[in-house]
Every structure is written in structure tokens, then in C-alpha cells.
Amino acid sequence: MIDFNIPPFTGKELEYMKIAVADKKICGDGQFTKKCQQWMNERFGVPATYLTTSGTTALEMAALLSNIEPGDEVILPSYTFCSTADAFVQRGAKLVFVDIRPDTMNIDETKIEQAITEKTRAIAVVDYAGVACEIDTIMAIAKKHGLSVVEDAAQGFGSFYKGRPLGTLCDFGCYSFHETKNLSMGEGGAIVLPTLEHRDRAEIYREKGTDRSKFFRGQVDKYTWVDYGSSYLPSDLNAAYLWAQLECYETIYNDRMNTWNRYHEALRPLADEGLIEQPTIPDECVHNAHMYYIKLKDLNERSAMIRHLRECGVLAVFHYIPLHSAPAGLKFGRFDGEDVYTTKESERLLRLPLYFGLAEKDREKVISSVFGFFGK
Numbered sequence: 001m002i003d004f005n006i007p008p009f010t011g012k013e014l015e016y017m018k019i020a021v022a023d024k025k026i027c028g029d030g031q032f033t034k035k036c037q038q039w040m041n042e043r044f045g046v047p048a049t050y051l052t053t054s055g056t057t058a059l060e061m062a063a064l065l066s067n068i069e070p071g072d073e074v075i076l077p078s079y080t081f082c083s084t085a086d087a088f089v090q091r092g093a094k095l096v097f098v099d100i101r102p103d104t105m106n107i108d109e110t111k112i113e114q115a116i117t118e119k120t121r122a123i124a125v126v127d128y129a130g131v132a133c134e135i136d137t138i139m140a141i142a143k144k145h146g147l148s149v150v151e152d153a154a155q156g157f158g159s160f161y162k163g164r165p166l167g168t169l170c171d172f173g174c175y176s177f178h179e180t181k182n183l184s185m186g187e188g189g190a191i192v193l194p195t196l197e198h199r200d201r202a203e204i205y206r207e208k209g210t211d212r213s214k215f216f217r218g219q220v221d222k223y224t225w226v227d228y229g230s231s232y233l234p235s236d237l238n239a240a241y242l243w244a245q246l247e248c249y250e251t252i253y254n255d256r257m258n259t260w261n262r263y264h265e266a267l268r269p270l271a272d273e274g275l276i277e278q279p280t281i282p283d284e285c286v287h288n289a290h291m292y293y294i295k296l297k298d299l300n301e302r303s304a305m306i307r308h309l310r311e312c313g314v315l316a317v318f319h320y321i322p323l324h325s326a327p328a329g330l331k332f333g334r335f336d337g338e339d340v341y342t343t344k345e346s347e348r349l350l351r352l353p354l355y356f357g358l359a360e361k362d363r364e365k366v367i368s369s370v371f372g373f374f375g376k
């Protein structure tokens with residue numbers, strides 16, 4: 001069976017984890033955490049990034065930093081992972097879902113403004129499949145209405161929008177290093193601060209409400225409990241795993257991109273015949289080969305394709321069930337405007353196997369199996 005995903009492993013992960021153990025520093029903020037954060041700061045041109053225990057907790061920090069209070073409204077797409085919503089629900093926010101664009105599956109920026117009320121406090125956007133949403137337009141709307149924008153770039157590590165790295169383009173950016181993402185540390189993530197304005201608060205929330213980070217920088221002579229906080233910092237063992245992957249960033253990126261490009265090229269004849277639809281990458285976006293999806297005619301055809309591929313030994317999977325139709329979505333939110341694309345497009349979308357090290361023969365088998373479904 002060809003797996004849908006295999007967690008990335010490049011070879012040096014265990015060696016670096018051993019170093020962390022030998023140095024007797026396996027808690028948070030050790031040498032590997034610092035190396036990873038510095039790598040991101042330099043590479044993405046930002047003043048501060050902090051590793052977190054997950055993409056979910058990075059989003060929780062972003063919701064805290066956005067000062068979300070009970071009763072506030074947050075606008076977000078319904079086509080996303082529940083973590084995008086959970087972070088705001090935890091703060092007592094009401095969710096306001098808006099429709100997506102069918103071309104990128106990202107929030108439809110033209111539907112945001114009509115969803116704003118006097119209770120709206122923030123917009124949470126998602127860069128689906130590592131392809132940016134229309135960020136400039138969204139930031140302009142947020143500025144006009146005084147809203148905070150949280151970028152869920154869980155899938156967007158290493159992608160660009162108008163030449164700028166995803167995760168750095170809004171008020172707060174969140175990455176995930178879950179084992180299903182391009183780079184992994186098992187469970188983990190990072191929050192990106194594009195400016196230093198919220199640095200002190202971010203450090204306090206991350207370190208159980210203490211000013212411990214200031215203490216280590218020598219800015220205070222003892223550390224103390226100064227505000228609410230939690231424990232959002234991962235073990236340095238996980239960071240050691242991630243460091244091995246950051247060192248091989250190009251290798252992982254190129255390997256995934258090869259598979260993505262091969263799928264795109266090989267499946268084009270089916271798209272030309274109108275049998276499937278392929279992903280659209282807007283001109284201003286450079287993606288990171290996080291995901292390769294195709295769209296079938298409808299839910300029935302997609303189910304048939306999943307069955308057919310499974311019979312051929314290929315695991316292909318669908319993706320999000322729109323949040324507004326889930327029990328928690330009904331409880332915590334409402335859909336603003338009409339659901340023209342969210343449900344319809346989500347029912348047609350199918351993700352093909354794509355991971356670092358996917359063998360060429362397996363990739364070709366995926367392709368021929370998709371062709372086989374259409375009797376080709």
C-alpha cells in the first residue's frame with residue numbers, strides 16, 4: 001500500500017537528540033530550540049519566533065496576544081482545521097464563518113467586510129495547501145476596522161506571497177511541525193512575531209506567566225509570576241529533531257516539489273479533458289509543495305475514486321468537513337452570507353500521497369491509478 005503520508009526523517013535527527021541528552025538539557029529553550037528560532041528569524045527576516053508544543057498552541061498564543069475576550073467575534077473560513085477555531089473558542093469568542101474561493105480554497109476576501117460587526121475583534125486566515133490567501137486586501141480591511149489578523153500558516157512554511165514569507169505577513173503567524181507537515185518535530189509548531197511590539201507578552205504567556213525570558217537576557221535580576229500564562233515551550237528533544245530537518249530544508253523542499261510538479265504535469269491531460277480540476281497557484285504566490293489535490297465532479301465520484309485507488313494500493317484522502325456543519329461549529333459559530341463553495345468544493349477535493357522520499361515508482365503508480373479510474 002502506498003501511504004498517504006510518512007513523517008519526514010533525514011538522518012541526523014537521532015544524533016542531535018543524543019546531543020541534547022548528553023548535554024543534560026532536554027527541557028525547553030535549549031540549544032536546539034535557539035538554533036531553530038534563529039534559523040527562522042534569519043531566513044524569514046523577522047525579529048522573533050518561538051517554538052511551541054504545536055500549531056494549535058501557537059494559535060492559542062496568537063488568540064491571547066490578540067486580546068480576544070468573551071463575546072468578541074472572530075471571522076474565519078469554515079474550510080480549515082478545527083485548531084484555527086479552537087484557539088478563539090477557548091477565549092470565549094463567537095466564530096463567524098465566511099465562504100472560501102474555489103480556486104485556492106482560501107477565505108474569500110471579498111466576503112469579509114460584510115461579516116464585520118461592532119463585536120468583531122479579529123480575522124483568522126489560513127494559507128491552505130501552502131498557498132497564500134489574498135493577504136494585502138485582508139490586511140487593508142483589518143486596518144480600516146482596527147482588527148487583529150492571525151495567519152494560520154500551519155501548512156505555509158517556506159511559501160511566499162509577493163516575495164514575502166508566509167507566516168510573517170499579518171499580526172501573528174503560526175506554523176505547525178506536526179508529522180503531517182513538510183518539516184516535523186513530532187508534535188510542535190512556532191509563533192512568529194513580525195514586530196517586537198508583543199514580544200514581552202508572548203514570552204510571558206509561553207513561560208507560565210513568568211518573566212523568565214527577560215531574566216535570562218539579564219533585563220531583570222530575578223524572575224517572577226507577572227501574568228496569566230501556560231507552558232507552550234517544547235522539549236529540546238523535539239527541537240533537535242526539527243533542527244536536523246531545517247539543516248536539510250532544501251533537500252526536503254526539492255524532493256516534495258519534484259513530486260508535486262510531476263503530478264501536475266502528468267495529470268494535466270485529465271484536466272484538459274475536463275475530467276478533473278487541478279490546483280491553482282495565483283501569480284503572486286510561490287507554494288511549498290505541501291499538498292497535491294485534485295477535484296472530482298462531486299462527492300460520489302470522489303468516493304468512487306478513493307475506493308478505486310485503495311484497490312490499486314494507493315491511500316488518497318479527503319480533507320476538512322466544513323467547521324460550520326460540525327457539532328462544535330454549530331455551537332460556537334454561525335455562517336455569514338451564503339455557503340456557495342465551502343461545502344461543494346470540500347466534497348470534491350482529494351489529496352494524493354505526497355511526502356519526503358516518495359519513491360518515483362510509487363508516484364508513477366499513483367498517476368497511472370488515477371488515469372485507470374477514467375479507463376485510461
Ligand SMILES: *Cc1c(COP(=O)(O)O)cnc(C)c1O
Binds near residue numbers: 057
Ligand atoms: C496542522 C494544522 C493545524 C494544527 O497544527 P498542530 O501542530 O497539529 O496542532 C492548524 N491549522 C491548520 C490549517 C493545519 O493544517
